[in-house]
Amino acid sequence: MRLCIPTLDDRKLAAAVSPHFGSAPFFTVVDTETGLCQSVTNDHARHQPGRCDAARELRPLVVDAVLCTGLGRRALSRLVEQGLEVYLAPVPDVATALETFRGGELEPMTDELTCHHHRAICE
Secondary structure, eight states: OOOEEEEESSSSSBBBBBBBBOOSSEEEEEETEEEEEEEEEEETOOOOOOOOOOHHHHGGGGGSSEEEEEOOHHHHHHHHTTTTTTEOOSSSSSHHHHHHHHHTOOOOOOGGSSSSGGHHHHH
């Protein structure tokens, strides 16, 4: 399974998890079967609230799931429309995100768990 974690830097497994999916400067992609880990720049990191389409950035990366701390309702909807699983991962770094995912400790992201400051824009 290929996981995408929005991150603040490109230190792969040591990368700090970004507090928000769309404005993350990087996406760290981890293949849970091969252990391959890569960091990719998020070209949509700078945007006005409700105007990002970071989900589009993930299409060429061919990922199966996103582990994140926060995202807006529209972003969640776009990811789910792409067939991706999205999990709430309030963790400090990629290694911990991977560990909690493997341990089955992450809950699926729902509309109720999305970032509240995006609700007015995304509804």
